[in-house]
Amino acid sequence: MAGYVSKNIRDATSKSQRGTEESPLVKWTLVALSGTFLAVFLLIPLANVFVQALEKGWDLYVSALKEPDTVSAIKLTVIVAAITVPLNTLFGVCAAWAVAKFEFRGKSLLITLIDLPFSVSPVVAGLIYVVMFGLQGYFGRWLDDHDIKIIFAVPGIVLATIFVTFPFVARELIPVMQATGREQEEAALTLGAGGLKTFWYVTLPSVKWGLLYGVILCNARAMGEFGAVSVVSGHIAGVTNTMPLHVEKLYNEYQGQAAFAVASLLALLALVTLGVKTLLEWKQSREFARAQQNVESMMNK
Amino acid sequence: MFGDVAAVKNVSFTVNDGELMALLGPSGGGKTTVLRMIAGLEVPTSGDILIRGQRVNDLSVQKRNIGFVFQNYALFKNMTVFKNIAFGLKIKKWKKADIEARVFELLKLFGLDGLEKRYPHQLSGGQRQRVAIARALASKPSVLLLDEPFGAVDAKIRQELREWLVKLHHDLNVTTIFVTHDQEEALEVSNRIVIFSEGDLEQIGTPREVYEQPANEFVARFIGVMNVLDAEVQGGVARVNELQFPAHDVADGTKLRIGFRPYAVQISTDLSLYPYRATLRHTFFLGIMLRLEFELESGLILRSRMTKEEYAQLGLEEGREVSLQIRNYRVLAAETAALGPEKELSYQPPPTIGENI
Amino acid sequence: MAAKRFNPLPGFNLTMGYTIFYLSVIVLIPIGGLFLRVFDMTWADFWRLATTERALAAYKLTFGASLIAALVNAVFGTVTAWVLVRYEFPGKRFFDAMVDFPFALPTAVAGLTLSNLFAQNGWLGKFLVPLGIQGAFTRLGVVLALTFIGLPFVVRTLQPVLENFEREVEEAAATLGAGRLRTFLSVVAPTLLPAIITGFALSFARAIGEYGSVIFIAGNKPYYSEIAPLLIVVRLEEYDYTGAMALAVVLLVFSFALLITINLLERWASHYEKK
Numbered sequence: 063m064a065g066y067v068s069k070n071i072r073d074a075t076s077k078s079q080r081g082t083e084e085s086p087l088v089k090w091t092l093v094a095l096s097g098t099f100l101a102v103f104l105l106i107p108l109a110n111v112f113v114q115a116l117e118k119g120w121d122l123y124v125s126a127l128k129e130p131d132t133v134s135a136i137k138l139t140v141i142v143a144a145i146t147v148p149l150n151t152l153f154g155v156c157a158a159w160a161v162a163k164f165e166f167r168g169k170s171l172l173i174t175l176i177d178l179p180f181s182v183s184p185v186v187a188g189l190i191y192v193v194m195f196g197l198q199g200y201f202g203r204w205l206d207d208h209d210i211k212i213i214f215a216v217p218g219i220v221l222a223t224i225f226v227t228f229p230f231v232a233r234e235l236i237p238v239m240q241a242t243g244r245e246q247e248e249a250a251l252t253l254g255a256g257g258l259k260t261f262w263y264v265t266l267p268s269v270k271w272g273l274l275y276g277v278i279l280c281n282a283r284a285m286g287e288f289g290a291v292s293v294v295s296g297h298i299a300g301v302t303n304t305m306p307l308h309v310e311k312l313y314n315e316y317q318g319q320a321a322f323a324v325a326s327l328l329a330l331l332a333l334v335t336l337g338v339k340t341l342l343e344w345k346q347s348r349e350f351a352r353a354q355q356n357v358e359s360m361m362n363k
Numbered sequence: 364m365f366g367d368v369a370a371v372k373n374v375s376f377t378v379n380d381g382e383l384m385a386l387l388g389p390s391g392g393g394k395t396t397v398l399r400m401i402a403g404l405e406v407p408t409s410g411d412i413l414i415r416g417q418r419v420n421d422l423s424v425q426k427r428n429i430g431f432v433f434q435n436y437a438l439f440k441n442m443t444v445f446k447n448i449a450f451g452l453k454i455k456k457w458k459k460a461d462i463e464a465r466v467f468e469l470l471k472l473f474g475l476d477g478l479e480k481r482y483p484h485q486l487s488g489g490q491r492q493r494v495a496i497a498r499a500l501a502s503k504p505s506v507l508l509l510d511e512p513f514g515a516v517d518a519k520i521r522q523e524l525r526e527w528l529v530k531l532h533h534d535l536n537v538t539t540i541f542v543t544h545d546q547e548e549a550l551e552v553s554n555r556i557v558i559f560s561e562g563d564l565e566q567i568g569t570p571r572e573v574y575e576q577p578a579n580e581f582v583a584r585f586i587g588v589m590n591v592l593d594a595e596v597q598g599g600v601a602r603v604n605e606l607q608f609p610a611h612d613v614a615d616g617t618k619l620r621i622g623f624r625p626y627a628v629q630i631s632t633d634l635s636l637y638p639y640r641a642t643l644r645h646t647f648f649l650g651i652m653l654r655l656e657f658e659l660e661s662g663l664i665l666r667s668r669m670t671k672e673e674y675a676q677l678g679l680e681e682g683r684e685v686s687l688q689i690r691n692y693r694v695l696a697a698e699t700a701a702l703g704p705e706k707e708l709s710y711q712p713p714p715t716i717g718e719n720i
Numbered sequence: 721m722a723a724k725r726f727n728p729l730p731g732f733n734l735t736m737g738y739t740i741f742y743l744s745v746i747v748l749i750p751i752g753g754l755f756l757r758v759f760d761m762t763w764a765d766f767w768r769l770a771t772t773e774r775a776l777a778a779y780k781l782t783f784g785a786s787l788i789a790a791l792v793n794a795v796f797g798t799v800t801a802w803v804l805v806r807y808e809f810p811g812k813r814f815f816d817a818m819v820d821f822p823f824a825l826p827t828a829v830a831g832l833t834l835s836n837l838f839a840q841n842g843w844l845g846k847f848l849v850p851l852g853i854q855g856a857f858t859r860l861g862v863v864l865a866l867t868f869i870g871l872p873f874v875v876r877t878l879q880p881v882l883e884n885f886e887r888e889v890e891e892a893a894a895t896l897g898a899g900r901l902r903t904f905l906s907v908v909a910p911t912l913l914p915a916i917i918t919g920f921a922l923s924f925a926r927a928i929g930e931y932g933s934v935i936f937i938a939g940n941k942p943y944y945s946e947i948a949p950l951l952i953v954v955r956l957e958e959y960d961y962t963g964a965m966a967l968a969v970v971l972l973v974f975s976f977a978l979l980i981t982i983n984l985l986e987r988w989a990s991h992y993e994k995k
Contacts, residue, residue: 183929287824451896
């Protein structure tokens with residue numbers, strides 16, 4: 063009987079997966095390809111914003127931001143976000159509770175409808191409110207008679223912003239709430255906690271990162287929305303111009319540096335949003351890992 | 364997970380033609396790494412792998428002509444059973460008619476007739492495993508490698524699959540190496556067993572050899588239940604409490620680790636028949652076998668086992684006094700006394716008893 | 721049986737009621753209102769308004785540029801997802817986080833900086849314009865902007881699929897003799913395809929409706945670089961509400977069709993996974 067398979071291995075340390083890995087040439091070609099793509103479309107445009115904003119020096123940058131119209135645009139943007147985000151958060155929490163913790167007919171239809179605003183063009187989003195509340199619209203005559211302005215005024219901007227940021231919180235929260243299941247809440251109820259207490263002390267802590275994530279995404283989009291707001295705003299400088307609209311106005315007036323200065327604030331907002339998002343994901347995965355460790359150590363006992 | 368580094372040291376063994384060999388060891392003991400090295404899925408930094416006397420280290424996994432069955436089968440989800448099994452044949456450029464003939468031959472052999480158009484997600488666990496093995500065997504590999512072949516099925520069909528694998532191996536006579544952490548499985552299925560721990564090879568032998576003559580304590584404890592005691596030699600006799608084991612030609616003060624299987628403990632209700640007195644403390648029912656715990660007069664606990672019939676014949680019951688002897692035992696480890704001044708003979712710390720793993 | 725339906729958690733009526741109320745007020749009634757107004761038109765009127773020559777040119781540009789952008793994203797998004805999941809290289813975490821940047825950056829800023837980059841004296845235009853590649857104020861600019869805003873979709877739909885892809889399946893193909901390319905084409909790609917197509921459709925859907933980033937870079941010449949959403953705005957500015965609404969309905973219907981397609985695609989994607 064001849065030795066058929068024989069193995070003789072000394073201090074073999076192995077990690078390679080020969081035969082199931084691409085050659086280094088292929089690997090680095092792909093890395094370079096994707097790196098170039100991301101650089102051209104992400105890094106260079108981002109860097110360009112700040113370089114153009116500061117091209118003519120810090121003083122001009124600051125003075126561009128101190129323009130009264132710019133200041134009022136910043137103020138309006140903050141106000142719009144401050145109204146929009148809490149409203150959509152409240153909705154998101156309600157919708158997530160109903161969808162994640164209960165079974166009912168038409169659930170998937172409801173989820174699709176909640177996601178609907180994502181697939182509507184921002185311009186159309188603005189238009190539907192013009193059709194509702196504009197002078198030619200359903201309630202236009204009535205609103206005009208009572209001297210209430212929605213379109214070409216702040217309420218219209220808020221409504222359009224609510225529409226485009228409508229799904230963010232709900233969409234982040236539903237999967238997280240579904241994943242945590244119902245047992246914890248049921249346990250709280252058996253211990254005598256009421257509905258609100260259960261939500262506050264049991265549900266909320268376990269979904270807080272998902273909630274926060276939804277809120278910051280909602281906020282970023284609310285502050286940055288352009289198309290929908292553009293349709294309903296009327297572009298009255300100093301009154302109904304948000305920051306993104308103000309960027310456009312400055313750009314059309316060939317005030318490039320000022321446009322980039324305002325844009326740089328929005329880009330900064332985007333960077334902070336990304337930073338917080340990355341942090342939240344890191345926190346979440348760490349908590350998940352810890353929970354798994356606990357389970358494992360319990361199983362080993 | 365990739366990026367893990369599994370270390371395997373000093374492993375050397377030979378598998379004979381047509382053999383059914385088990386690589387046995389606790390999880391993380393390096394046995395899967397060895398299997399993957401044979402397949403060429405991982406590369407040893409030093410050492411050789413020979414197939415039919417040829418060094419295959421530099422041969423890529425694609426060219427080694429091995430059949431590999433993954434623990435969770437790794438079937439191609441996007442392909443039917445037929446296409447899964449035919450995959451390797453197509454790559455080896457078999458003719459279409461030959462592929463078809465071979466696949467249907469295997470389907471028949473594996474009891475999978477009529478399932479060729481199903482997708483993996485439409486199969487039961489046992490069927491998936493058979494497809495995986497059929498796929499690995501399709502192009503007649505020189506070695507069949509199976510990673511924990513019974514790990515993913517539930518206990519009930521595991522027994523059936525074991526018997527099936529033995530029969531399959533018998534019918535096809537293909538050299539087979541499989542990895543398992545289940546000692547019972549290795550004993551039952553294989554011709555020979557290679558036992559690993561922490562990347563070290565502990566013993567190679569037939570199931571009978573590794574069971575009856577374990578090379579060391581690790582093997583002894585890993586395969587079956589064993590009583591393990593620490594003894595010290597005094598005047599040619601190794602002693603643990605009142606137990607004495609002949610140890611001629613062994614220097615005084617040498618410490619020995621002595622092991623013996625439960626069945627080596629012989630029991631009699633005739634108190635004068637065997638040299639040691641003990642009391643039956645506990646009886647555990649394990650189906651037709653019983654596990655018994657006896658307490659010697661010195662408080663030492665020994666494990667024994669016997670069938671229900673023997674138990675009834677002896678008229679045993681908990682609390683009953685018996686006499687016992689130890690028929691055969693093995694020295695698992697020896698340690699010569701330190702150079703220091705001769706120590707006063709004292710009682711050992713409480714002796715350890717073999718644990719069932 | 722009765723116990724199964726019972727759910728002791730409180731608040732269903734309240735939260736469900738509020739959800740439906742808010743959804744109706746913000747989304748359903750306004751969208752319904754638009755459709756109602758369009759239904760008031762005769763079919764001939766609608767057809768005339770929705771298919772003017774200028775509108776047809778706009779649709780063509782919108783759909784064509786969106787399609788190209790989504791294809792570019794399908795290719796580079798697949799490569800990027802692959803690289804981010806499979807390889808280790810310096811800056812990997814940074815690139816991974818940056819992929820979401822187009823989601824976070826206001827579209828106006830994206831349009832502003834892209835148009836500046838590809839203009840004749842911009843960082844990239846400096847090299848490209850002499851080569852005859854005019855990125856700013858052309859149709860190419862539209863594609864560039866739409867590629868930017870659709871960039872994360874393919875990467876983010878593909879990443880989890882790739883992460884969950886069993887390495888053993890590739891190893892199994894290798895032990896059966898398949899080389900790397902063969903393994904990729906016959907085993908890996910078919911499994912990834914549904915996710916790639918879903919990402920492509922999401923990217924396409926997003927591009928169809930996009931407005932902000934495009935109007936900065938496109939130059940917006942009627943019949944040439946004017947996208948459909950912009951034409952809606954133009955009609956509104958001309959106080960041609962019916963014209964705007966007709967175009968909006970065309971876009972909406974198309975978006976809904978895509979939404980349904982995407983839902984079906986997602987179901988298809990999970991079809992091999994079901995037990």
